Amino acid sequence: MSAAIVYAREPALAAGEFRQVLVDSGLGAIRPVDDGERLQRMLDQADLIVTARRDGELLGVARCVTDFSWCCYLSELAVAKSTQGLGVGKGLLDETRRLLGPTVSLILASVPEAVGFYERAGMAAMPNAFWYKRDY
Template identity: 55%
Template sequence: MTKVNPIYAVETAVSVDEFRSLLVASGLGPRRPVDDPVRLEAMLTNANIVVTARIDGVLVGIARSITDFAFCCYLSDLAVSENAQGNGIGAQLIEETRTHVGPTVSVILNSVPESGGFYESSNMQPLPNSFWHRRER
Protein backbone atom coordinates (compact mmCIF):
# COMPACT_ATOMS: atom_id res chain seq x y z
CA MET A 1 0.00 0.00 0.00
CA THR A 2 1.23 3.48 -0.83
CA LYS A 3 1.97 5.66 2.18
CA VAL A 4 -1.19 7.60 3.00
CA ASN A 5 -2.57 9.57 5.90
CA PRO A 6 -5.46 7.72 7.53
CA ILE A 7 -8.25 9.59 9.25
CA TYR A 8 -8.50 8.59 12.94
CA ALA A 9 -11.75 8.97 14.85
CA VAL A 10 -13.69 7.67 17.83
CA GLU A 11 -16.74 6.03 16.26
CA THR A 12 -19.94 4.70 17.75
CA ALA A 13 -21.46 3.03 14.69
CA VAL A 14 -18.92 0.68 13.10
CA SER A 15 -20.94 -2.00 11.33
CA VAL A 16 -20.56 -5.68 12.13
CA ASP A 17 -19.71 -6.34 8.47
CA GLU A 18 -16.89 -3.76 8.49
CA PHE A 19 -15.56 -5.10 11.79
CA ARG A 20 -15.67 -8.69 10.58
CA SER A 21 -13.99 -7.84 7.28
CA LEU A 22 -11.21 -5.99 9.07
CA LEU A 23 -10.62 -8.82 11.54
CA VAL A 24 -10.24 -11.22 8.61
CA ALA A 25 -8.07 -8.80 6.58
CA SER A 26 -5.80 -8.20 9.59
CA GLY A 27 -5.12 -11.87 10.21
CA LEU A 28 -7.04 -11.88 13.51
CA GLY A 29 -9.94 -13.86 12.03
CA PRO A 30 -8.80 -17.23 13.45
CA ARG A 31 -8.64 -15.70 16.96
CA ARG A 32 -11.99 -13.89 16.88
CA PRO A 33 -15.60 -15.10 16.52
CA VAL A 34 -15.89 -13.88 12.91
CA ASP A 35 -18.63 -16.40 12.12
CA ASP A 36 -20.83 -15.19 14.97
CA PRO A 37 -22.34 -11.81 13.98
CA VAL A 38 -24.40 -11.59 17.18
CA ARG A 39 -21.25 -11.86 19.28
CA LEU A 40 -19.40 -9.37 17.06
CA GLU A 41 -22.29 -6.92 17.48
CA ALA A 42 -22.12 -7.32 21.26
CA MET A 43 -18.35 -6.74 21.15
CA LEU A 44 -18.89 -3.44 19.34
CA THR A 45 -21.94 -2.34 21.31
CA ASN A 46 -20.42 -2.99 24.72
CA ALA A 47 -17.04 -1.37 24.02
CA ASN A 48 -16.53 2.02 25.67
CA ILE A 49 -14.16 3.30 22.99
CA VAL A 50 -13.79 2.29 19.36
CA VAL A 51 -11.01 4.21 17.62
CA THR A 52 -10.84 3.72 13.87
CA ALA A 53 -8.44 4.42 11.04
CA ARG A 54 -9.95 4.95 7.61
CA ILE A 55 -8.39 5.54 4.23
CA ASP A 56 -10.79 6.97 1.65
CA GLY A 57 -13.65 5.92 3.94
CA VAL A 58 -12.52 2.29 4.12
CA LEU A 59 -11.90 0.86 7.59
CA VAL A 60 -8.24 -0.21 7.73
CA GLY A 61 -7.67 -0.20 11.49
CA ILE A 62 -9.53 -0.44 14.77
CA ALA A 63 -8.74 -0.27 18.49
CA ARG A 64 -11.66 -1.55 20.57
CA SER A 65 -11.44 -0.93 24.32
CA ILE A 66 -13.30 -1.26 27.60
CA THR A 67 -12.52 1.31 30.30
CA ASP A 68 -13.67 3.03 33.47
CA PHE A 69 -12.10 6.32 32.22
CA ALA A 70 -10.45 6.75 35.63
CA PHE A 71 -7.84 4.05 36.21
CA CYS A 72 -7.59 1.37 33.52
CA CYS A 73 -8.43 0.65 29.92
CA TYR A 74 -8.34 -2.83 28.41
CA LEU A 75 -7.52 -2.61 24.71
CA SER A 76 -9.26 -5.78 23.60
CA ASP A 77 -8.80 -5.62 19.82
CA LEU A 78 -6.10 -3.90 17.80
CA ALA A 79 -6.43 -4.79 14.14
CA VAL A 80 -4.90 -3.28 11.01
CA SER A 81 -5.55 -4.76 7.58
CA GLU A 82 -2.49 -6.59 6.28
CA ASN A 83 -2.26 -4.31 3.22
CA ALA A 84 -2.07 -1.24 5.52
CA GLN A 85 0.37 -2.67 8.07
CA GLY A 86 3.81 -1.07 8.32
CA ASN A 87 2.48 2.48 8.07
CA GLY A 88 2.31 3.22 11.81
CA ILE A 89 -1.47 2.81 11.95
CA GLY A 90 -1.44 0.34 14.87
CA ALA A 91 0.86 2.55 16.92
CA GLN A 92 -1.29 5.60 16.19
CA LEU A 93 -4.47 3.74 17.17
CA ILE A 94 -2.85 3.02 20.54
CA GLU A 95 -1.89 6.68 20.93
CA GLU A 96 -5.38 7.86 19.96
CA THR A 97 -6.82 5.51 22.59
CA ARG A 98 -4.38 6.82 25.21
CA THR A 99 -5.27 10.42 24.33
CA HIS A 100 -8.97 9.68 24.58
CA VAL A 101 -8.80 8.02 28.01
CA GLY A 102 -6.33 10.54 29.40
CA PRO A 103 -3.03 10.44 31.27
CA THR A 104 -4.41 8.97 34.52
CA VAL A 105 -5.54 5.75 32.80
CA SER A 106 -3.32 2.73 32.13
CA VAL A 107 -3.84 1.01 28.77
CA ILE A 108 -3.48 -2.77 29.06
CA LEU A 109 -3.70 -5.50 26.45
CA ASN A 110 -3.03 -9.17 25.90
CA SER A 111 -0.88 -10.08 22.94
CA VAL A 112 -0.11 -13.25 21.07
CA PRO A 113 3.62 -14.00 21.43
CA GLU A 114 4.44 -13.21 17.79
CA SER A 115 3.15 -9.63 18.20
CA GLY A 116 5.14 -8.77 21.33
CA GLY A 117 7.86 -6.97 19.38
CA PHE A 118 5.33 -4.59 17.84
CA TYR A 119 3.94 -3.60 21.23
CA GLU A 120 7.39 -3.10 22.70
CA SER A 121 8.27 -0.88 19.70
CA SER A 122 5.13 1.12 20.54
CA ASN A 123 6.60 1.88 23.99
CA MET A 124 4.39 -0.62 25.82
CA GLN A 125 6.04 -2.54 28.62
CA PRO A 126 5.46 -6.26 29.14
CA LEU A 127 3.74 -7.28 32.37
CA PRO A 128 5.35 -10.35 33.92
CA ASN A 129 2.58 -10.92 36.48
CA SER A 130 -0.54 -11.04 34.34
CA PHE A 131 -3.11 -13.77 34.78
CA TRP A 132 -6.30 -14.76 33.05
CA HIS A 133 -9.06 -17.32 32.72
CA ARG A 134 -9.19 -18.46 29.09
CA ARG A 135 -12.54 -18.22 27.32
CA GLU A 136 -14.34 -21.53 27.05
CA ARG A 137 -15.34 -20.69 23.47
Protein backbone atom coordinates in the same frame (compact mmCIF):
# COMPACT_ATOMS: atom_id res chain seq x y z
CA MET B 1 0.08 11.29 -3.09
CA SER B 2 -2.24 9.18 -0.95
CA ALA B 3 -4.88 10.60 1.35
CA ALA B 4 -4.17 11.04 5.04
CA ILE B 5 -5.16 8.43 7.57
CA VAL B 6 -7.93 9.73 9.83
CA TYR B 7 -8.22 8.43 13.40
CA ALA B 8 -11.56 8.88 15.16
CA ARG B 9 -13.79 7.60 17.91
CA GLU B 10 -16.47 5.57 16.14
CA PRO B 11 -19.02 4.10 18.58
CA ALA B 12 -21.40 2.99 15.80
CA LEU B 13 -18.89 0.93 13.80
CA ALA B 14 -20.74 -1.61 11.66
CA ALA B 15 -20.24 -5.27 12.61
CA GLY B 16 -19.52 -6.15 8.96
CA GLU B 17 -16.64 -3.68 8.78
CA PHE B 18 -15.33 -4.87 12.15
CA ARG B 19 -15.47 -8.46 10.93
CA GLN B 20 -13.61 -7.60 7.73
CA VAL B 21 -10.74 -5.84 9.50
CA LEU B 22 -10.45 -8.76 11.94
CA VAL B 23 -10.17 -11.15 8.99
CA ASP B 24 -7.79 -8.85 7.07
CA SER B 25 -5.55 -8.42 10.11
CA GLY B 26 -5.21 -12.13 10.87
CA LEU B 27 -7.07 -11.82 14.19
CA GLY B 28 -10.06 -13.48 12.53
CA ALA B 29 -8.36 -16.80 13.24
CA ILE B 30 -8.88 -16.25 16.99
CA ARG B 31 -12.05 -14.15 17.02
CA PRO B 32 -15.69 -15.27 16.46
CA VAL B 33 -15.91 -13.80 12.95
CA ASP B 34 -18.60 -16.29 11.90
CA ASP B 35 -20.90 -15.24 14.76
CA GLY B 36 -22.37 -11.91 13.66
CA GLU B 37 -24.54 -11.54 16.77
CA ARG B 38 -21.53 -11.96 19.04
CA LEU B 39 -19.50 -9.47 17.02
CA GLN B 40 -22.35 -6.98 17.34
CA ARG B 41 -22.46 -7.49 21.12
CA MET B 42 -18.69 -6.99 21.27
CA LEU B 43 -19.15 -3.62 19.59
CA ASP B 44 -22.29 -2.65 21.51
CA GLN B 45 -20.69 -3.29 24.89
CA ALA B 46 -17.33 -1.66 24.11
CA ASP B 47 -16.69 1.63 25.89
CA LEU B 48 -14.29 3.01 23.29
CA ILE B 49 -13.88 2.15 19.62
CA VAL B 50 -11.20 4.00 17.67
CA THR B 51 -10.86 3.57 13.93
CA ALA B 52 -8.29 4.39 11.28
CA ARG B 53 -9.65 5.22 7.83
CA ARG B 54 -8.23 6.44 4.54
CA ASP B 55 -10.69 7.71 1.94
CA GLY B 56 -13.44 6.09 3.99
CA GLU B 57 -11.83 2.64 3.89
CA LEU B 58 -11.41 1.02 7.31
CA LEU B 59 -7.74 0.20 7.88
CA GLY B 60 -7.77 -0.64 11.58
CA VAL B 61 -9.70 -0.74 14.83
CA ALA B 62 -8.88 -0.42 18.53
CA ARG B 63 -11.76 -1.82 20.64
CA CYS B 64 -11.61 -1.12 24.37
CA VAL B 65 -13.37 -1.74 27.68
CA THR B 66 -12.66 1.04 30.16
CA ASP B 67 -13.86 3.07 33.14
CA PHE B 68 -12.19 6.20 31.66
CA SER B 69 -10.66 6.81 35.06
CA TRP B 70 -8.15 4.14 36.06
CA CYS B 71 -7.75 1.44 33.45
CA CYS B 72 -8.54 0.45 29.89
CA TYR B 73 -8.33 -3.04 28.42
CA LEU B 74 -7.56 -2.96 24.69
CA SER B 75 -9.29 -6.11 23.49
CA GLU B 76 -8.49 -5.73 19.79
CA LEU B 77 -5.89 -3.79 17.91
CA ALA B 78 -6.58 -4.98 14.39
CA VAL B 79 -4.85 -3.53 11.34
CA ALA B 80 -5.37 -4.89 7.83
CA LYS B 81 -2.22 -6.69 6.70
CA SER B 82 -2.13 -4.55 3.53
CA THR B 83 -1.47 -1.47 5.69
CA GLN B 84 0.67 -2.99 8.45
CA GLY B 85 4.02 -1.23 8.65
CA LEU B 86 2.54 2.18 7.75
CA GLY B 87 2.11 3.33 11.35
CA VAL B 88 -1.62 2.59 11.58
CA GLY B 89 -1.31 0.46 14.72
CA LYS B 90 0.84 3.06 16.46
CA GLY B 91 -1.60 5.76 15.36
CA LEU B 92 -4.50 3.80 16.87
CA LEU B 93 -2.57 3.38 20.12
CA ASP B 94 -1.71 7.08 20.21
CA GLU B 95 -5.29 8.19 19.53
CA THR B 96 -6.67 5.75 22.11
CA ARG B 97 -4.24 7.08 24.72
CA ARG B 98 -5.09 10.67 23.80
CA LEU B 99 -8.82 10.00 24.24
CA LEU B 100 -8.24 8.23 27.57
CA GLY B 101 -5.91 10.85 28.99
CA PRO B 102 -2.75 10.45 31.08
CA THR B 103 -4.42 9.05 34.21
CA VAL B 104 -5.69 5.84 32.55
CA SER B 105 -3.49 2.75 32.12
CA LEU B 106 -3.78 0.91 28.81
CA ILE B 107 -3.56 -2.88 29.16
CA LEU B 108 -3.68 -5.63 26.54
CA ALA B 109 -2.88 -9.26 25.88
CA SER B 110 -0.76 -9.66 22.77
CA VAL B 111 -0.70 -12.49 20.28
CA PRO B 112 2.88 -13.85 20.15
CA GLU B 113 3.46 -12.45 16.64
CA ALA B 114 2.78 -8.87 17.80
CA VAL B 115 4.98 -8.73 20.92
CA GLY B 116 7.77 -6.91 19.07
CA PHE B 117 5.33 -4.28 17.81
CA TYR B 118 4.15 -3.47 21.34
CA GLU B 119 7.72 -3.35 22.62
CA ARG B 120 8.69 -0.93 19.82
CA ALA B 121 5.60 1.15 20.66
CA GLY B 122 7.01 1.63 24.17
CA MET B 123 4.70 -0.68 26.10
CA ALA B 124 6.15 -2.61 29.03
CA ALA B 125 5.53 -6.34 29.37
CA MET B 126 3.67 -7.44 32.51
CA PRO B 127 5.03 -10.72 33.84
CA ASN B 128 2.40 -11.04 36.60
CA ALA B 129 -0.80 -11.12 34.57
CA PHE B 130 -3.47 -13.78 35.07
CA TRP B 131 -6.71 -14.79 33.41
CA TYR B 132 -9.51 -17.30 33.28
CA LYS B 133 -9.67 -18.29 29.63
CA ARG B 134 -13.11 -18.33 28.01
CA ASP B 135 -14.48 -21.64 26.71
CA TYR B 136 -15.19 -19.92 23.40
